[in-house]
Structures are given as C-alpha cells and as structure tokens.
Amino acid sequence: EVQLVESGGGLVQPGASLKLSCVASGFTFSDYWMSWVRQTPGKTMEWIGDIKYDGSYTNYAPSLKNRFTISRDNAKSTLYLQMSNVRSEDTATYYCTRGQIRGRVMDAWGQGASVTVSS
Amino acid sequence: DIQMTQSPASLSASLEEIVTITCQASQDIGNWLSWYQQKPGKSPQLLIYGATSLADGVPSRFSGSRSGTQYSLKISRLQVEDIGIYYCLQAYSAPLTFGSGTKLEIK
Numbered sequence: 001e002v003q004l005v006e007s008g009g010g011l012v013q014p015g016a017s018l019k020l021s022c023v024a025s026g027f028t029f030s031d032y033w034m035s036w037v038r039q040t041p042g043k044t045m046e047w048i049g050d051i052k053y054d055g056s057y058t059n060y061a062p063s064l065k066n067r068f069t070i071s072r073d074n075a076k077s078t079l080y081l082q083m084s085n086v087r088s089e090d091t092a093t094y095y096c097t098r099g100q101i102r103g104r105v106m107d108a109w110g111q112g113a114s115v116t117v118s119s
Numbered sequence: 120d121i122q123m124t125q126s127p128a129s130l131s132a133s134l135e136e137i138v139t140i141t142c143q144a145s146q147d148i149g150n151w152l153s154w155y156q157q158k159p160g161k162s163p164q165l166l167i168y169g170a171t172s173l174a175d176g177v178p179s180r181f182s183g184s185r186s187g188t189q190y191s192l193k194i195s196r197l198q199v200e201d202i203g204i205y206y207c208l209q210a211y212s213a214p215l216t217f218g219s220g221t222k223l224e225i226k
Contacts, residue, residue: 043164045206061214076209095162104210105153107174109162 002026002108004096009113012086020113022079022096029077030054033103036070036081038092039112046092048081050103086117120211121145125218126167131226138194140205140221147188148211158203166205167192191215199225 008020022034035050049060049068058070069082079096094113097106122145131218133136142152153169160207167183180195194201204226207218 043204043220045208045220047208047215047217059213082142100168104151104215105168106155106163106167106208107165107168109164 002098002112004098004108006110006113007094007096009094009115011116011118013119014087014117015085017082017084018086018115019083020094020096020115021083022081022110024077024079024096024098027098029072030074033099034070034072034079035097035099035103035106036079037067037095037097037106037109038090039095040092049095050099051079052103083115086115088117091115091117120214121148121212121216123207123209123216123218125207125221127221128219129222129224131224132197133226134199135196138197138201138223140192140207140223142190142207142209144190144209144211148209150185151209151211152183152185153188153208153210154181155206155208156201156203157176158200159207161203163206171175197223197225 003025004022006022012018032053038046049070051058055072071080087092096110097108098108100107124143150170152170155163156166157163166177166181170185171183182193184191205221209216
C-alpha cells in the first residue's frame with residue numbers, strides 16, 4: 001500500500017524557519033517525481049513545487065521560490081520542504097504528493113501537516 | 120501563470136442526479152488536466168487524469184471531458200459518498216495551478 005506520512009508541522013513564529021518531512025512507503029521512492037502542495041484554511045489549493053526522482057531538478061512556484069526549498073533523500077525514502085522566513089499567509093495544511101507522468105499527475109497524497117504561523 | 124476558472128463554487132444536488140463541474144483554462148493546456156476529490160476531513164484523491172482517463176479504483180459514474188479549453192467533470196448518478204470538494208489542476212506548464220474548488224453537497 002502506498003503511504004506518504006508528513007511530519008514537522010506546528011505553530012511557528014513569523015520570520016522563523018521550519019522543515020517538513022514526508023516519509024514514503026509501499027513503492028520505490030527513487031522512481032517518482034514528488035511534489036508539495038498546500039491548502040489554506042479557506043480551502044484554496046496551491047502548488048509549491050516538485051523534485052525529479054533523482055533530486056537533480058526542482059521546480060517552484062515563483063512566489064515561493066526564494067523562501068522554500070524542496071529536497072529528498074532517496075536512501076531514506078523521504079521528501080523535505082524547508083521553509084524560511086515564514087509569514088502568516090503560509091498558514092496551511094501541507095501535503096506531499098507522488099507524481100506520475102513527470103510529476104504532472106498526483107496519484108497519491110499524504111495526510112497533510114498543519115502549519116500555523118502566528119506570534 | 121495559467122488561470123483555471125472553476126464553477127460552480129458550490130453545488131447542492133439530489134441523490135442519483137447528474138452533476139457537472141467545469142474548469143475553464145486561460146489558455147491551451149492540451150489534456151494536461153486532472154480532477155481531485157477531497158472528502159470531508161480527508162486528503163485529496165485523484166479521480167481523472169489526462170482530462171478523460173479514470174484513475175484506478177474510481178467508480179465509473181465519474182467521467183471527464185474536454186471541449187477546447189473547457190474541461191468538465193461529470194458524476195452520472197450522485198451518491199452520498201460523493202460529497203466533498205472537487206478541484207481541477209492544470210499541469211501543462213509550471214507553476215501548476217488549481218481551480219478554486221467546488222463544494223458538493225446533497226440536497
């Protein structure tokens with residue numbers, strides 16, 4: 001069974017940094033593009049970016065590129081999202097997703113990690 | 120960025136009714152369109168990819184279609200378990216962009 005389990009969310013102060021992790025199981029992690037997507041409290045969905053199966057290429061939403069970094073450790077079957085200088089508008093549930101067809105079809109989603117940015 | 124205009128924002132329909140949700144792309148995206156269902160309290164799940172292909176395990180009452188830059192998701196006979204929020208996603212070019220969502224309820 002394909003499973004994606006995010007962790008690392010919580011309450012964080014504005015301007016701080018936070019790193020989310022997503023542990024994958026049930027499939028060969030190193031064969032797949034992976035993505036991060038977030039959903040605001042108002043239910044708006046936003047694509048954050050993705051990473052190639054070997055970690056050699058990343059792609060980001062332009063509005064987040066300077067503050068968010070996606071990486072992966074294939075030996076640990078783990079995807080990461082490093083968030084820096086967080087703002088209140090980063091408050092959201094963060095999902096990691098598995099991608100088919102060069103990451104363009106998200107065929108598996110994690111349960112989500114909740115991040116709240118507040119002082 | 121490619122804009123995806125999704126409608127309606129909310130929809131209340133009766134059991135067994137036919138339901139249609141649409142997404143209008145701001146430019147040609149070919150068949151790089153997928154649909155996702157998010158049941159209450161759950162993560163989104165893939166329903167349709169490539170505009171018309173049904174994902175594994177998805178009931179056949181769901182179908183997708185395309186007419187130019189307009190994409191539609193149809194539920195042929197609405198069931199109780201279909202309530203939730205539905206999103207379209209264009210993956211033709213980065214940044215990938217979602218529609219604003221359609222909240223589906225039972226009347």
